[in-house]
Amino acid sequence: MRVLVCPDKFAGTISAVDAAEAFAAGWHDARPGDELILRPLSDGGPGFAGVLAAALPHARVLTVPATDPLGRPAEGHVVLDGTTAYVESAETCGLHLLTGNLTGNLTGNLTGDLTCDERDPKHTTTFGLGTLLLAAVEAGATTLVVGLGGSGTNDGGAGLLAALGAAPLGAAGYALPYGGAALIDCVSLGGVPRLREATVIAATDVDSPLLGLRGASAVYGPQKGATREDVFLLDAALTRFADVLQTLPTAPPGLADLPGSGAAGGLGAALLALGARVESGIGLVRRLTLLDAEMEEVSLVVTGEGAFDEQSLRGKVVAGVANAARDLGVPCVVVAGRVDAGRREAASIGVTEAHALVEHFGSVAEALARPADGLRELGGRLALQWSR
Known part of the structure; x- marks a missing residue:
C-alpha cells in the first residue's frame, strides 16, 4: 500500500511533523513493506512556516529577532520563496508562548479551569508580527502571506500596526499601551503603515467577524x-x-463584518485594513505542497488533529484533506486526540472513519501525556486493519 499521512498539529501536545512520524513508525512496525508519504500540514496556525519551509524546494529561511505577546525577546522566521514571504503569526503572538495551567477534572472530556499567569488578552500584543513583516519587506518580498491562528492576543492587530509605524493614539496624541483593552481610548493612528505597497494575503480558515x-x-x-x-x-x-481602522485608505467598507476579520484576535481586521485578501489556509497549503497530486497515487489518506469536532468541519486541515480525498474517491481516516464530531457529520466531509487517542488509552490524561506512543500504536493497528 501507498499511504499519505498528512496531520495537523495536536495542539498543546505534539507537532504535525512529530505526529506524522509517530503514526508512520507504528504503521511500518506492522507493515514494513508499505510506502508512507509524510506531508505534515497547517491551516495557518502553529507550524505554518515550518510546513512551507519543508515543502518549497527553493525556499530560504530568515531568522529574525522579534518579541513575544508580552514584549519579551523571541525568535521568528520568514520563509522566502522568490519575492513571496510566508510568516506565521503564532511564532510571535502564539498562546503557547504564555504560561498557563489547565486544572480541574480531566477524567472525561478535555475540561477544566484555565488558571492563567500570563494569558491575559487585555495586555498581549501583536507587535512582534510587525517586526517579521518589516524583515520580509527589507529582504525584498513583494507578497506577504501571513498565517493566522493559535494567537494569545486580542488587540485587533494594533501592535502589528505600531511596529509598521502606525501606532494607535489616544485623545492627547500619545501612543497607547499594548493590548486590546487600551484600544477603548483609541482615536487615531500615528502614521501610515510602512509596507512598500507589498501585497498582503491573510491565510486563515476562521470566518469569524471582528465583533x-x-x-x-x-x-x-x-x-x-x-x-x-x-x-x-x-x-x-x-x-x-x-472605526479607526476604517480610516485607512486601503480598508474595505464594513471591515468589522467581513469573514476572517476576527481571526487571531482581530489580526485579520488589521490585515484587511492594509488591503489584504483572505485565502483559505489549508487551501493554500494544499496547493503549495502539491497534496492533491499526491492523493491521486495512494490507497489511503490519514489525517488528524488534537480535537476532531464541530470546528473541524468548517474548513480546518481535516476538512480540507477529507474533502480532497472524497473528490478523488480515496478513503480518509482521521486520528485525533478526541473525536466529538458525529459519524454523519464526519461522513459529510469525506471522513471514512475516525479514531481517538482518548478511547485508545481509556484516559484523557494518558492521551495528553503520551500522544506519540498512542499515534504509533494506532498506526500499527490501522496498518493491519487496512491491509485486509
Missing part, C-alpha cells in the same frame, strides 16, 4: 484567559478600533 457574539473576543477570548467582563471590555475596545 459581536461570533467575534474575536466572544468566541476566542476565553481560550486566551479573558473573563466574562474582559470579553465585554475587549469587544467594546475593538468596536472603537474598527
